[in-house]
Amino acid sequence: MTGAHVIKQSEAKNLRLTLTFCAIFILALLVPMLEQVYYTKLIARISVFAIAAVSLDLIVGFSGRVSLGHAAFFGIGVYSAGILAQFGIAQIWLVMPIAFLVAGLIGCFIGAISLRTSGLYFIFITLAFSQMIFFIAQGLRMYGGDDGFRLPAATVWFEGVDLSQAKVLAYTMLGVLLAVTYVAHRIMSSNFGQVIIASRDNSRKVNSLGLQPYPYQLTLFTLSACMCALGGVGFANLNEYVSPASISWVQSGEFLFMVILGSAGTLLGPILGAAAFVTLEQILSAWTEYWMFYLGVILMLRVLFLKTGLLGLISKQGA
Amino acid sequence: MSLGLFIEQVFNGLQLGMILFLMAVGVTLTFGVMNLINLAHGSMLMIGAFLIAFAASTVHSFGLAILLAMVMVFALSWFIEKVLVKHLYAKTHLDQVLASFGLSIVLNDGVIMIWGREPLYVNLPSWLEGPVQLTPTFSYPLYRLVITGVAILAGLVLWYLLTKTRLGMQIRAGAEKREMIGALGVNINFLFTAVFAMSAILAALGGVMLGPMISVQSGMGDPLLILSLAVVVIGGIGSLKGALYAALLVGLVDTLGRMVWPSLLGALVGNIVSNAAIYILMALVIAIRPSGLFGRQLQ
Amino acid sequence: MSQSPILETVDIVKSFGALMVTDRVSLSVHSGELHALIGPNGAGKSTLINQITGELEVNSGLIYFEGEMINKVTVAARSRLGISRAYQVPQLFGSMSVAQHLIMAEIASKNQGFKMWAKSAGLDDLSSSQKSILQQVGLLHLASKPTAALAHGEKRQLELAICLSSKAKLLILDEPLAGLGPTESEQMIELLRSLKSHFGILLVEHDMDAVFSLADRVSVLVNGAIIASGTVEQIKNDPLVKSAYLGEELDVH
Numbered sequence: 031m032t033g034a035h036v037i038k039q040s041e042a043k044n045l046r047l048t049l050t051f052c053a054i055f056i057l058a059l060l061v062p063m064l065e066q067v068y069y070t071k072l073i074a075r076i077s078v079f080a081i082a083a084v085s086l087d088l089i090v091g092f093s094g095r096v097s098l099g100h101a102a103f104f105g106i107g108v109y110s111a112g113i114l115a116q117f118g119i120a121q122i123w124l125v126m127p128i129a130f131l132v133a134g135l136i137g138c139f140i141g142a143i144s145l146r147t148s149g150l151y152f153i154f155i156t157l158a159f160s161q162m163i164f165f166i167a168q169g170l171r172m173y174g175g176d177d178g179f180r181l182p183a184a185t186v187w188f189e190g191v192d193l194s195q196a197k198v199l200a201y202t203m204l205g206v207l208l209a210v211t212y213v214a215h216r217i218m219s220s221n222f223g224q225v226i227i228a229s230r231d232n233s234r235k236v237n238s239l240g241l242q243p244y245p246y247q248l249t250l251f252t253l254s255a256c257m258c259a260l261g262g263v264g265f266a267n268l269n270e271y272v273s274p275a276s277i278s279w280v281q282s283g284e285f286l287f288m289v290i291l292g293s294a295g296t297l298l299g300p301i302l303g304a305a306a307f308v309t310l311e312q313i314l315s316a317w318t319e320y321w322m323f324y325l326g327v328i329l330m331l332r333v334l335f336l337k338t339g340l341l342g343l344i345s346k347q348g349a
Numbered sequence: 350m351s352l353g354l355f356i357e358q359v360f361n362g363l364q365l366g367m368i369l370f371l372m373a374v375g376v377t378l379t380f381g382v383m384n385l386i387n388l389a390h391g392s393m394l395m396i397g398a399f400l401i402a403f404a405a406s407t408v409h410s411f412g413l414a415i416l417l418a419m420v421m422v423f424a425l426s427w428f429i430e431k432v433l434v435k436h437l438y439a440k441t442h443l444d445q446v447l448a449s450f451g452l453s454i455v456l457n458d459g460v461i462m463i464w465g466r467e468p469l470y471v472n473l474p475s476w477l478e479g480p481v482q483l484t485p486t487f488s489y490p491l492y493r494l495v496i497t498g499v500a501i502l503a504g505l506v507l508w509y510l511l512t513k514t515r516l517g518m519q520i521r522a523g524a525e526k527r528e529m530i531g532a533l534g535v536n537i538n539f540l541f542t543a544v545f546a547m548s549a550i551l552a553a554l555g556g557v558m559l560g561p562m563i564s565v566q567s568g569m570g571d572p573l574l575i576l577s578l579a580v581v582v583i584g585g586i587g588s589l590k591g592a593l594y595a596a597l598l599v600g601l602v603d604t605l606g607r608m609v610w611p612s613l614l615g616a617l618v619g620n621i622v623s624n625a626a627i628y629i630l631m632a633l634v635i636a637i638r639p640s641g642l643f644g645r646q647l648q
Numbered sequence: 649m650s651q652s653p654i655l656e657t658v659d660i661v662k663s664f665g666a667l668m669v670t671d672r673v674s675l676s677v678h679s680g681e682l683h684a685l686i687g688p689n690g691a692g693k694s695t696l697i698n699q700i701t702g703e704l705e706v707n708s709g710l711i712y713f714e715g716e717m718i719n720k721v722t723v724a725a726r727s728r729l730g731i732s733r734a735y736q737v738p739q740l741f742g743s744m745s746v747a748q749h750l751i752m753a754e755i756a757s758k759n760q761g762f763k764m765w766a767k768s769a770g771l772d773d774l775s776s777s778q779k780s781i782l783q784q785v786g787l788l789h790l791a792s793k794p795t796a797a798l799a800h801g802e803k804r805q806l807e808l809a810i811c812l813s814s815k816a817k818l819l820i821l822d823e824p825l826a827g828l829g830p831t832e833s834e835q836m837i838e839l840l841r842s843l844k845s846h847f848g849i850l851l852v853e854h855d856m857d858a859v860f861s862l863a864d865r866v867s868v869l870v871n872g873a874i875i876a877s878g879t880v881e882q883i884k885n886d887p888l889v890k891s892a893y894l895g896e897e898l899d900v901h
Contacts, residue, residue: 096443097565143636150386150442154582155635158628162574169621221755222764228752231741239756239814240727248760268871279575283450290447323458333444334436
């Protein structure tokens, strides 16, 4: 029966993808054990950006809107870690939830207004909001203004174990990435996820069936902001620095790059995209000081010549 | 605050407005006619500034240097449209955002590859330097008056082009109602290339004029790009009249605001609001009246 | 046929500026009845439908559903009350399969969209009633197919199937026969006939064979106003209708 055959094939593909990712994840877990700080920090960096990319994919890939302002939520995480540390609060079980909540509040406010628009206007309004947050951060002279400030204290698990240690940071952020991806996967596989996807495809029809997309999209947007901020906390610890540069529209653009590099709307794709981005960044900058130039060329090539990102390419190989 | 200072700031605001107008026209036309979002527009301004710095140090005549710079920008933008941009018209906004973002990174690093990281300075010819005594008590830099004049002139040339020539009418029709382009039997490829090149030239002109006033360095156009996006949203996408009024409004609000907010709200908050004010206005417009002052209703 | 109508509009008026597109339209639909709405292109049928479903606001007049005034009720809420609409151009979800469309319709009608953790129903979880709906429209063998793989006729069948799977009481069908070939049209007509006893149906159609074969009542909309309303025989013989519409627009198969 053709129907059953089609299902089995995509189930097999799913299994293959899941196994591939389990393998990659296990590899990622093993790298820090090599005690090479450079590579361990690389894993941490990839995880941090992957968290941001996964959270952005919920909006771009699944909700079908382009947010040019996610760096704002990332930055909220960065600044939460920094400002809390300034006040002597560095315990991870306080810093992460607080960053999560602050980003949630601000994300809910921004989302409530922005989600009344779509298309070009959504791009602009998210950009406008993130610019506001950028200028707020830049204007906080007591926190270094445009220069930012050194992270006063690394986020701490318990006495002697904190995120200034590369291995701890890498495992922590890998753990957060796993949690974020799992939660995102559960949500998008649920009824809620179906409503989101349906609203992306045809919001008029969703209304006609009996549901208004707005509350669902707002919930997801808020959650996305919360998740992105967790990545920001990791970023602050990775660089041991807090600066408005993490809130620039260029940073938002880089997150979009990661999502589309990996394949939007897949959750696993953005993780691949983040890994590819960071890897390219490292390889190119070791080779030439003009690595941004080549990164830009790669981005243009991806958009012009590839119909899909890395995950899409990998899936096709298998099939 | 003295009257003289106030008037000076008004002049500065109008002048910023005129530069923003040059940027915004290009943005609103490319949106309106080609439905294209182009984040590399700021880089075109930057390239204009670099080229004038380059040309002015190479040839003796400042006027010739400007001409040289504009010709190079025209050629470059024609090339960019033919090689990259024309593939983007049919693509999604996400693709356009990313591709033009990639282009802006390439151009921003490209100028560093050619000219290094140190900011360049453009030396003004002596006949453009110095203040002009407008009233017995008030003088204003000659150069700033000149560039305001040039921007107004550019605006008039643009107005003439758009209202009195066939190409111009096709562009306006397309900007207001894209579906009309096909019906008008227009050579779409040529029209699109022309609009893109025009918008690049206007941005570069802004860069050429700004070059002598601020330090010429990589990324200098990006803050203006984002401001010009705000201008276009406030004025209304696809509306040239909107671009003009909104640009002047934004220029004035931004410049005068920087004087006012700190005294109203204190140094810290005032500084933040000075920077963020236009974006607050932009968000308000999108939330309340998305079509802006003069724009058509997008879906 | 029950006594009180499930849908009733009273003198609804809609203008766009100086142009009046709905001119004091009053009509009703009873449960178990198929009420056909016919009229030339541009008569304002779609606009009228949009006001009934709530996508457009009426300027004046009242709309009642099961006796309750629904003028201020949102599109989504009206749908959950039981107003179900099949669009003229099928409004489907491009990334979903046939089965997922029915699942989505059920999530919506039962207002279970905020379940965020449990896995949503899949192909294997289709209820027997959902399967029988797919069977009825001839799509059961295509249940796993994505929208992109469907032929035009199959998309229309899916559009109809979605309407049936919600707890619908009133079906508003916008030209379900448009673009169908002769065999497909016959199948659709029989399908619609089988639906009559379960729902109230407001059928917008140009295909006069279908209308005369199925309708219990017919209303004729011209320039936004109902110029005649009655049984098939009454409408067929109405001179006003003949001159305004039937004479020119007779769709013969």
